[in-house]
Amino acid sequence: MKAIIMAGGSGTRLWPLSRGKYPKQFIKFRGFSRSLFQMTVERCLKLGGLADIFVLTVKDYEFIVRLQIEELGYAADSVVIIVEPQQKNTLPAIYNAVKAIGGNETVVVMTSDHLIREADKLAADIKSGEQMAGECIFAFGVKPTAPETGFGYIAPGEPQGAGYRIKEFKEKPDAQTAKKYVEQGYYWNSGMFLFGADMFVNEVRTYAPDVYAAFESGTAEQSFERTPSISVDYGIMEKSARTAVLPLSSDWDDMGSFYTFYDTFAGNEDDSGNIGFDGEIFIESQNNLVYPKEEKVYSLVGVHDLVVIDQGDALLICDKNRTQDVKQVVGTLKERKDARADLHLTEFRPWGSFTLLENGQFYKIKRLTVLQGKQLSYQMHYHRSEHWVVVTGTATVIVDGAEQMVRSNESVFIPAGGRHRLRNDGKVPLEVIEVQSGQYLGEDDIVRFEDDFGR
Numbered sequence: 001m002k003a004i005i006m007a008g009g010s011g012t013r014l015w016p017l018s019r020g021k022y023p024k025q026f027i028k029f030r031g032f033s034r035s036l037f038q039m040t041v042e043r044c045l046k047l048g049g050l051a052d053i054f055v056l057t058v059k060d061y062e063f064i065v066r067l068q069i070e071e072l073g074y075a076a077d078s079v080v081i082i083v084e085p086q087q088k089n090t091l092p093a094i095y096n097a098v099k100a101i102g103g104n105e106t107v108v109v110m111t112s113d114h115l116i117r118e119a120d121k122l123a124a125d126i127k128s129g130e131q132m133a134g135e136c137i138f139a140f141g142v143k144p145t146a147p148e149t150g151f152g153y154i155a156p157g158e159p160q161g162a163g164y165r166i167k168e169f170k171e172k173p174d175a176q177t178a179k180k181y182v183e184q185g186y187y188w189n190s191g192m193f194l195f196g197a198d199m200f201v202n203e204v205r206t207y208a209p210d211v212y213a214a215f216e217s218g219t220a221e222q223s224f225e226r227t228p229s230i231s232v233d234y235g236i237m238e239k240s241a242r243t244a245v246l247p248l249s250s251d252w253d254d255m256g257s258f259y260t261f262y263d264t265f266a267g268n269e270d271d272s273g274n275i276g277f278d279g280e281i282f283i284e285s286q287n288n289l290v291y292p293k294e295e296k297v298y299s300l301v302g303v304h305d306l307v308v309i310d311q312g313d314a315l316l317i318c319d320k321n322r323t324q325d326v327k328q329v330v331g332t333l334k335e336r337k338d339a340r341a342d343l344h345l346t347e348f349r350p351w352g353s354f355t356l357l358e359n360g361q362f363y364k365i366k367r368l369t370v371l372q373g374k375q376l377s378y379q380m381h382y383h384r385s386e387h388w389v390v391v392t393g394t395a396t397v398i399v400d401g402a403e404q405m406v407r408s409n410e411s412v413f414i415p416a417g418g419r420h421r422l423r424n425d426g427k428v429p430l431e432v433i434e435v436q437s438g439q440y441l442g443e444d445d446i447v448r449f450e451d452d453f454g455r
Helices: 036-044 059-071 090-101 119-128 175-183 197-207 209-214 220-226 232-237 258-264 320-335
Strands: 002-006 053-058 080-084 106-111 137-142 153-160 163-170 187-196 243-247 281-283 289-291 299-301 306-310 315-319 346-349 352-359 363-370 378-380 384-392 395-399 402-406 411-414 420-423 430-438 447-450
Touching: 002 036, 002 090, 036 059, 036 106, 036 119, 053 059, 053 090, 059 080, 059 346, 080 090, 090 106, 090 197, 090 209, 090 220, 090 232, 106 197, 119 243, 137 153, 137 163, 137 197, 137 232, 153 175, 153 243, 163 232, 187 197, 187 243, 197 209, 197 232, 209 220, 258 289, 258 306, 258 320, 306 320, 315 320, 352 430, 363 420, 384 395, 395 411, 402 411
Parallel strands: 002 053, 002 106, 053 080, 137 243, 281 299, 289 306
Antiparallel strands: 106 187, 137 187, 153 163, 153 187, 163 243, 306 315, 346 352, 352 363, 363 430, 378 420, 378 447, 384 411, 384 430, 395 402, 395 420
């Protein structure tokens, strides 16, 4: 069985935790040692080998995918990573991957931003529909636990193998309609699918001919340029007569809004229903969620049903019942061209990451983390000088062709215009404090002469 992992979403409803350059599927949430994406990879390994995994992502996330696969102990190239030239919704992305897989394989499409703890149960659910995968496209349905307005719904019909024929798809409803759907035995649409590749191609040819034609010739860039932007639900599932819903017996949490965090982190709540992580103080307060920034005391007095999310550079305070509207905040920030819509204080790079510690008019202080065996590009800046202080590990530093070793508590100065490179030849992550000073400190003041990552 081949597994397609969709890992290109932006997760705007979880801002400021999830941001455009580092969305929720890659975050290691409190209490979890692995990201949602990494857990998805591990689930797929219960269905096949590494070479059977096809990860769909976008250019901004390709290096994150590679780093997170390496963190699991596997070579990044052991899975197939397909980078979409443009985001044209789920049908073109999935169809492009199916063509890359080739043959009449059984294919499961996995979301990478949902939490499923019961991986063995999920694998059993998927295998229960495998024999019928050549006859119909299965959508995996979740039995509702409440009348949720943030999900699409599936109305089941006559039995079909391990599932049921799909009678009808329903878009995200209002609260009253959602309650009716739950009472009538509808399922939530999980966004995961199972099908035979040849049958899926035939259904695309029949019901989405523009998508089919777009991928018949030319490069991936040309195909994505030609194809319409359309979801697999609207393009195929709502039109095909060969669809079925396969109920999940495993747990499932889409972590799509902070409202669902109350289920995700169930067990952390106090006697008044408040959820915190670092000894938060709740006085005469009920049903609040605080996701704190480290080393800060949070005290809530006389309030209820609030979500408080602190990420240092951004603070969200939201009514628990309005968490679906957080994406409007992101829209406003983008209209203002505010980088905090997309960027965290910590930004990830192919060589590791950096965290902004302080930012002044003519200076900037960062903490760099360079992973073992990685190096920054050989580069130069026109407008700033840099002072590197090694905190942990041993740095190999090259300045204007001269190489030196810089150890913990030692430092090196790089003048503006100096060609330089930082490398970690050690066995542990290298931590460096970087102090920049100059008239212009933008990230675009970089001239690269050599780069391991093709930038």
